[in-house]
Every structure is written in C-alpha cells, then in structure tokens.
Amino acid sequence: MRKVVSRQQKNQKNNNQTFLNAQPSLFKQVCVIGLGLIGASLAQAIKDNGLSERLVAVDRHAPSIEEAIKQGLLEAGSSTLSEVVAGSDLIIIAVPVQAVQAVFMDIKQAMDSGQLASDCMITDVCSTKTNIIDAAKAVFTSLPIGLVPAHPIAGAENSGYHARRATLFANHSVIICELPTTNYVAIAKLRLLWEAVGAKVMPMEANHHDAILAHTSHLPHLLAFNLVEQLASHDDNLDMFRYAAGGFRDFTRIAASDPKMWHDIFFANQNAIVSALDEYGVYLQTMRQLIIDKDSTALMGLLGRAQAARRHFGHMLASTPYTDTSAMSASYIITPSTTVSGTITIPGDKSISHRSIMLGSLATGVTHVTGFLEGEDALATLQAFRDMGVTIEGPDNGNLTIHGVGMNGLKPSKTPLYMGNSGTSMRLLAGILAAQPFDSVMLGDTSLNKRPMERVAAPLRMMGAVIQSTGHSGTAPLSITGRDTVGKPLQGIDYELPVASAQIKSCLLLAGLWSEGTTTITQPEVSRDHTERMLSAFGYPVTVDGNRISVEGGGTLVGGDIAVPADISSAAFFMVAAAISQGSELTLTQVGINPTRTGVIDILKLMNADISLSNNTHVGGEPVADITIRASNLVGIEIPEHLVPLAIDEFPVLFIAASCAQGRTVLTGAKELRVKESDRIAVMAEGLQTLGIECTVTEDGLIIEGKGTGGQDDQINNSQPVFGGGQITSHHDHRIAMSFTVASLRASEQIIIEGVETVNTSFPGFAELANQVGMSIQVEDTSI
Structure with missing residues (x-):
C-alpha cells in the first residue's frame, strides 16, 4: 500500500532535518554492542567523524575493550551492558543474529531501571531483518519507537577488532527498514549517521531484504563453504588445492568468514535460504542436463546471458555506458590541423545493426551477422533480446550468431528493458512489445528518458495497444500491457505520418507483423527504408507503393546471412572534414548508399563538394560504394x-x-x-556562435552566414581559418561532439569539447580514426 504523507508531516520532516543539521554532533552517547569487524569499524567511523560526544562499548572479549579504551576509541567499555549504557541515545547491536534477543532483554532491563529513555534509538548491523523484528516483539511486546533495523552491505576477509577500518562503509549500501512504529526522527538520524560515514542509504521492507540477501549473499557464502568442504573431502585434496585456479580462489575467498556468524545466519534466514537453494538446484539440474545432452545452442545461450547480465545490471544501475567503464565523462582537446588524407573503413551502420538483432531474433533458424556495430545503442538492443530469452553469440569483431526464437518465441524479461541512450531501440521495440502476450517496461538513461515517446505510443494505441509513457510530458519509461491481459490481438491500421520519421514508420510496421489485417503507413516524404529492405531479406512480404508501405499480419521471418555496410551517418563527419580542409583527399570504403540515406551526399554536392562514388555493389540487400572526397570551395545554399x-x-x-x-x-x-539526443538546432547554434560563426535559429531550422571566401580560377582556398577556438558543451550528444571535432580543421585556436563519452553510442574508435587521417585529438578523462 502506498504511504500517504500529509503536508503537516512533510513540514515536520523538514523541521526535523533542519534541527538535525544544526547540531554539533548527532548523538550524546553511542553504545556499540560487539566490537567485531562491523561494530568496531562503525565505532571508529563515528569517532573519526565526530558524530557522538561519547562512545562506549560492550564486548565479552576483554582485550578488545581494553585496547579500544587505550587507543582512545572508547570512553568506557565492559562485558556487561548495565555498567556502561546509562545515558546512551543510540545503541548499535553488532553481535551474531542468534544473540540479538538476549541483547534486547538487557536493553529492556536498562529501560525499566531508568538507565535508558524509552525512546532511545536502537539499531543493528545484522544481515537478516525479520528475525530481528520478531526478537524485539518477543521481548518488548510492542516495538520500541526508536528501533530502526539496518544492514550495511560491507565486509572484509579478516574479522575482529584489529581488522576494523573507518572507511569500510564508504560507497557501500546500507539497507534501513523503516518500520511504521518508528519515530521519524530516529530514522532520519540513523540515515544521517550512515551518510556521514560515506554509505548510501536504501529503504527496504524486512521480508524483501531477507529474500534478496538470501540470493545475493547467503547463498554464495553457503556454496563457497560447501565447495571447499567438497574438495577437502577428496582423497587427492592436496592436489585439488595445489592446482586450484584463480576462479576457485576468488569464489571461495568468502569461505574464510566466521563460521559461527554464518551458522547463525543460515538458521535465522532459514525459509528464504532454503527457497534460494531449491531454485539454485533447478538451475543446476538444467545445466547438468544441457552438458549431458551436449546442447550447444542452449548452453551458449545460458552462458552468454549470464556473462552479459553480469555487465548489464552494473551499467543499468549506475546508468553508465557499456563500452566505457573507466569514465563517466570525457573531453576532446583538439589542436587545429589543416589536412586529412588516406583510405579508411567506417564502422557498421547503426540502423541496420539494430534491425539485424530484432529480425534475426524473431526469425526461425540461425542468422549470421557480419559488420555489426559494437556501439552503445546497438548493444542496448542486443541486451534487450538476450533479456527476452534469445541466444546470441558475440559480438566478436562485428560477428554475431543469432539463434532465432520465431515470431512467438520471446519471453518476458525479469527486469525492465534498459535502452541506455538509444531512441531507436526504444521506439522500434515498442512496436514489437505491443504485440507480445506479456507485459513489458522499457527505460533509458537520463537523456533518453527526456525524449518524446508519444509519437509511437499514440498510433500504437490506435492499433489496440495498451501503452503508457510514464515519464513527464509523454516521455519514457514506457509501460506496455501484454495481449494476454488485453484479450485480443492488435488491429492493422492505415496511418499517415505527421512527419517523415523512419522510427515511427518502423515501429508501426513491426507491430503490424502480429496484427490482424493490413497495416499501411503513408509518409509525407521518403524516409529511411532499412526496415522494409530487411523484412524482405528475411522473407517477409512488404508492399511499397510510392510513399505508402504495407504489411499483412501473420507471416514468418526466416534467418539468413546479414552483412552490415559502413554507416553513412558516421562517414559524413569524414566527408565534411575532407571537403573543408586544404589539399585533402579521403576515400571511405564500402559505405552504405541507400537512396533514403544519401541526403548528405546530395546536399554536399549542391554546395559544390567534390564527391565521387566507385566500386558500387550490394551487400545484404543494401547498395554500397567507395566514397572519395576532395577539398573544394563550398557555397551556401537553401537546403x-x-x-x-x-x-x-x-x-x-x-x-x-x-x-x-x-x-x-x-x-x-x-x-x-x-527532439534528438539534444535540441540539435539550438546546441549547434550555441557552439557555432562560441567559435565566431553568425547564425540565426528559426522555428524549424537554422540560417548560417558562411565565412568561406572561395578561390579564383577554380583554385581551392581552404587555408584560411573560419572558426576561432573555445570550449564547446556537447550536451552529451555524440553527433554534436563529432561535428565540432571536424570544425578544428578550419580553426585558428584549440577547441575543447566537453561530454564526448557518448560518441561510443554510434562511433566507437572515432578519435583514433580521426587522428589516423591527420587530425590531432587528445581524449581527456574528466570524471574525477
């Protein structure tokens, strides 16, 4: 049930927060019960951060108490609570879980005798929570208003007082169970304490905590102990341990933990751990059978999904890129250069890479993909289909093998599908997911969650889809109700696109594959036709009549070989680079020249660019050619x-x-x-003006006053700087970043471009390739 908080309660919380922040220290006296690793580390962190005026402790190990007092950590200590607890306003229980009820009895006795106030704060650091609450109920009858169960997700291989470390909790999570019986001030003060020692606080219900920890902490420890015991019981145990590889050592490291502690945890969280063990047993039996049956496809699927999930969830939770784990932010520092030359190969087409994953997954049989773009956006699509049960081998140097599951073989993802920064992934997948029997949720990073999704959601609703854009103003996340719940399939529609958009068209055509009847899309202008071409390549009939494209629902897709040509959108940066720079000549090999994508060539030719095509052929149903660009005197045009x-x-x-x-x-x-990754008109205008270019933003475009001077007698005059230097903010838009990189070829001074880490979304290796042809780009990590 959703908790309703009144305005008065909110004001009280704000007043409490202001009061707490004004205090010189959070507590007058903290009493830590148990000076093991966690208890002693927290005591040291409280001491070092000045969070309590006094610090006392209880522990049966007298040497630990004596040393803590001698070192100045404690003002007092004892093996008996009643001797030191008087006047404490916070008690931290850091003993094995089976001993907590006895501690509660000592605390109650101290309250009854007047040594402790009835509202004294009580918390713990145990790794189970339901039994802590049950123990408190058994002792106090009604839960104390100061009780706040907590669990820091931190630890170390060594234990005991001497292993303590004040920084143990820095950048680690702490789970707090906010009980309805607890005073809000107690919850707020405990949150402030944990945040003060560097931890990240997360609220969670006790039952959910125990179930989650049974899988993520308790089960791994149990398996580690069991595996070490299993190997130690072998007759040749010495050789077992002598030749154990790094994986064994890494996994079983946690078996060096305190046996008594884990003995107590396993009994305290019995139900959740037994359930986790039963589930693990099913998965183990499945893998055993796959090995017996030598089922290569299924085993590769399981191993591949596990490998990808290990990486995927880390990036998803942190909203970090797949291909750049070292930096959350980067900049280009570019020294002006004047010429580019050479012959280079551009990475694979992003649009076609997306569609090869989607249609290959939905096909029957195996699809082999070459030239796949291993960029952020395409990897987001790949991960989504792995999450829905598709076995995909790779990527390996642009090669993929997709084991299609057929039109009705997708399975519901256990978690929301994370699209990263890829609008193409989210919009095209919306059409596929709207037709599936199961519910789905799609979300993206901060940037994608700001981009409009109603442009696909609205026409999908016309087909009968139940889809909600749950963000602000019709943005992601998208929540889609499955057809099994709706009770009827999608219906084909005749839809006129308000704007020429390949993403909207493709979304509706893909939804049309499962719809009853015909789905017809009419576009005001020609847009990219990769979806139509690839549907045909997979054997699905598509009818194209001018600007009207139609598909009949109920067909099938058949897997095959897909070769992804070089991306003309990525090639465009090098085409312009050669056209504007002095004495340049650059050849780009086997670039896709799909007629719905060659607008950049047509526009540059209208501007007098020297561009020629050679070695024309077809790859995977797409026309390709080598493109050669030479320096030329460009002229302004009305596009x-x-x-x-x-x-x-x-x-x-x-x-x-x-x-x-x-x-x-x-x-x-x-x-x-x-409505791209940024407002590209406004952002480009801002950057151009920073570099000294006069331009005017209009409602639907831009007017640019070019600074080229031309040449006499057809002489190329690309030697004079056009741009000044300066610092450009890309707004984390990959195409903005790469465009201003090209500007450095006609700049008089250094250009610095911030937020370039997103270049990997479409063009991994861009800076290296640009430097190869003559530019001078230094990539600087600015995440620190």
Whole structure:
C-alpha cells in the first residue's frame, strides 16, 4: 500500500532535518554492542567523524575493550551492558543474529531501571531483518519507537577488532527498514549517521531484504563453504588445492568468514535460504542436463546471458555506458590541423545493426551477422533480446550468431528493458512489445528518458495497444500491457505520418507483423527504408507503393546471412572534414548508399563538394560504394526540404560545412532535430556562435552566414581559418561532439569539447580514426 504523507508531516520532516543539521554532533552517547569487524569499524567511523560526544562499548572479549579504551576509541567499555549504557541515545547491536534477543532483554532491563529513555534509538548491523523484528516483539511486546533495523552491505576477509577500518562503509549500501512504529526522527538520524560515514542509504521492507540477501549473499557464502568442504573431502585434496585456479580462489575467498556468524545466519534466514537453494538446484539440474545432452545452442545461450547480465545490471544501475567503464565523462582537446588524407573503413551502420538483432531474433533458424556495430545503442538492443530469452553469440569483431526464437518465441524479461541512450531501440521495440502476450517496461538513461515517446505510443494505441509513457510530458519509461491481459490481438491500421520519421514508420510496421489485417503507413516524404529492405531479406512480404508501405499480419521471418555496410551517418563527419580542409583527399570504403540515406551526399554536392562514388555493389540487400572526397570551395545554399528527412542525422556536421561555405545556408523543415539526443538546432547554434560563426535559429531550422571566401580560377582556398577556438558543451550528444571535432580543421585556436563519452553510442574508435587521417585529438578523462 502506498504511504500517504500529509503536508503537516512533510513540514515536520523538514523541521526535523533542519534541527538535525544544526547540531554539533548527532548523538550524546553511542553504545556499540560487539566490537567485531562491523561494530568496531562503525565505532571508529563515528569517532573519526565526530558524530557522538561519547562512545562506549560492550564486548565479552576483554582485550578488545581494553585496547579500544587505550587507543582512545572508547570512553568506557565492559562485558556487561548495565555498567556502561546509562545515558546512551543510540545503541548499535553488532553481535551474531542468534544473540540479538538476549541483547534486547538487557536493553529492556536498562529501560525499566531508568538507565535508558524509552525512546532511545536502537539499531543493528545484522544481515537478516525479520528475525530481528520478531526478537524485539518477543521481548518488548510492542516495538520500541526508536528501533530502526539496518544492514550495511560491507565486509572484509579478516574479522575482529584489529581488522576494523573507518572507511569500510564508504560507497557501500546500507539497507534501513523503516518500520511504521518508528519515530521519524530516529530514522532520519540513523540515515544521517550512515551518510556521514560515506554509505548510501536504501529503504527496504524486512521480508524483501531477507529474500534478496538470501540470493545475493547467503547463498554464495553457503556454496563457497560447501565447495571447499567438497574438495577437502577428496582423497587427492592436496592436489585439488595445489592446482586450484584463480576462479576457485576468488569464489571461495568468502569461505574464510566466521563460521559461527554464518551458522547463525543460515538458521535465522532459514525459509528464504532454503527457497534460494531449491531454485539454485533447478538451475543446476538444467545445466547438468544441457552438458549431458551436449546442447550447444542452449548452453551458449545460458552462458552468454549470464556473462552479459553480469555487465548489464552494473551499467543499468549506475546508468553508465557499456563500452566505457573507466569514465563517466570525457573531453576532446583538439589542436587545429589543416589536412586529412588516406583510405579508411567506417564502422557498421547503426540502423541496420539494430534491425539485424530484432529480425534475426524473431526469425526461425540461425542468422549470421557480419559488420555489426559494437556501439552503445546497438548493444542496448542486443541486451534487450538476450533479456527476452534469445541466444546470441558475440559480438566478436562485428560477428554475431543469432539463434532465432520465431515470431512467438520471446519471453518476458525479469527486469525492465534498459535502452541506455538509444531512441531507436526504444521506439522500434515498442512496436514489437505491443504485440507480445506479456507485459513489458522499457527505460533509458537520463537523456533518453527526456525524449518524446508519444509519437509511437499514440498510433500504437490506435492499433489496440495498451501503452503508457510514464515519464513527464509523454516521455519514457514506457509501460506496455501484454495481449494476454488485453484479450485480443492488435488491429492493422492505415496511418499517415505527421512527419517523415523512419522510427515511427518502423515501429508501426513491426507491430503490424502480429496484427490482424493490413497495416499501411503513408509518409509525407521518403524516409529511411532499412526496415522494409530487411523484412524482405528475411522473407517477409512488404508492399511499397510510392510513399505508402504495407504489411499483412501473420507471416514468418526466416534467418539468413546479414552483412552490415559502413554507416553513412558516421562517414559524413569524414566527408565534411575532407571537403573543408586544404589539399585533402579521403576515400571511405564500402559505405552504405541507400537512396533514403544519401541526403548528405546530395546536399554536399549542391554546395559544390567534390564527391565521387566507385566500386558500387550490394551487400545484404543494401547498395554500397567507395566514397572519395576532395577539398573544394563550398557555397551556401537553401537546403531543399525534400532532402531533410534523408539527412536528418547528418545536419550537425552539415552546419560545419555551411560555416565554411561562401554565402548563406538556410535550413527549414527540420523540427525533428529539436527532439534528438539534444535540441540539435539550438546546441549547434550555441557552439557555432562560441567559435565566431553568425547564425540565426528559426522555428524549424537554422540560417548560417558562411565565412568561406572561395578561390579564383577554380583554385581551392581552404587555408584560411573560419572558426576561432573555445570550449564547446556537447550536451552529451555524440553527433554534436563529432561535428565540432571536424570544425578544428578550419580553426585558428584549440577547441575543447566537453561530454564526448557518448560518441561510443554510434562511433566507437572515432578519435583514433580521426587522428589516423591527420587530425590531432587528445581524449581527456574528466570524471574525477
């Protein structure tokens, strides 16, 4: 049940917080019962941070008490609570769980005798919570108003007073059980104490805590103890331990923990641990049978999902990128250079990589993918389908093997599907998930959760989908109700797109694969047709009649080989780089030239760019060619609106080209740019102005006053700087960051670009490749 907090209660909480923050120390006297690793470490942290005026302790091990007093940690100590507890306003219980009830009896006796106030705060550090609460009920009848059960998720291999460390809890989680019987001030003060020693506080109900810890802590310890016992019981046990590899040592390290403590924990959390053991036994038996049956596909699926999940949940919980675990923030420091040259290969097309995962997973049979883009966005799509039970081997240098589960083979994910920063993943998957029998939730990082999702949610509802954009103003997370709950399949519709958007079109076409009847999408202008092409490549009939695209529901997809060509959106940065810089000539090999994606080439040619195509062929149903670009005198143009949807992702770098052109360039009909990873019109205008370019933002575009001067007698004049230097904020938009990197080729001074870590979403290795052709980019970790 949702807890309702009145305005008066909120005001009281605020007043309490102000009062607590004004105190010189949180407590007058803290009494720690048990000077083992956790109790002594917390005592040391309280002492070092000045959180209590006095500190006393109770422990049966007299030498620990004596040493703590001698070292100045304690003002007093004893083996008997009544001798030191008087006047304490916080008691911390740090004894084995089976001993807690006896401690409660001593505390109650101290309250009854007047040594302790009835509202004295009482907390513990035990790793089980339900039995702590039950023990308190058994002793006090009604729970004390100062009782706040807690559990720090921290520890060390060594135990005892001498192993104490004041920093033990820094950057570790502490779970607090906020009981309805507890005074709010007690909860607030305990939260402040844990935060003061560096911990991150998380509220959790006691039952849920015990179930979670049974799986994540108690079961691993139990298995470690059992495995060591198993090997030690072998006749050749010496060799077993002599040749044990690092994995054995790492896993069984926790078996060096205190046996008495874990003996008590296993009994105290009996029900949850037995349930976890039973579940583990089922999984173990499944793996045993896979090995007996030599079921390679199923075993690879299990191992692959486990490997990916280990990484995925870490990134999901921290909202960090998949491909950059070392830094949350980075900058480019770019020294101006003048020329680029060479022959290079651009990474695989992101749009096609997304779709190869989606359709390969839904196909029958095996799909082999080459050239897969191992960038953040495509990896988010890959992980989502692994979460829904698809076995995917790789990626390995752009190679994937997808074991398709068929149109009706997806399984519900145990957790929300995490899309990272990928709008394509979320919008296209919305169409697939809207047709599934099970419920789904999709969420993204902070940036993605701000981007509009009603543009796909609204037409999906017209098809009968039950979908909620649960964020503010129609944004993610998306919550989708399964067809089993709704009770009927999706219905095909005839829908006119309000804007030319490949993402909306693809979302609805994918939903149409499961819909009754025909789904027809009419687009105002031609947009990317990768979905239509790939559906055909997987054997699914698609009807294209001008700007009308139709699919019939109820068909099947058949797996095969998919070759992903180089991404023209990524190639665009190098195309502009060569066009604007002095004496440059650059060849980009086997780039996808799908006619719905070549707007950037058409626009650059209208601006007088020297671009030629050679070695034209087809790869996986997509046309490809080598693109060669030479330095040229660009001229400003009015960009034809029919080309806008065909170059929507390339406009940030086209703005760089326009700045280097002679005369004015005018873009209209590009509202779509305002709802990308950032408002790309506003952000690019801000950056251009920082570098000295005059530009004007309009409702649906941008006007740029180019500073190119042209040349006489067809002489190329790309030697004069166009941009100054400065510091650019990319707003963590990968295309903004890469575009201003290209500007350095015509800059007079150093350019620094902040927030470039997101470049890995579409172009891993961009800086290295740019340096290879003649640019000078230094990547600086700014996360610290």
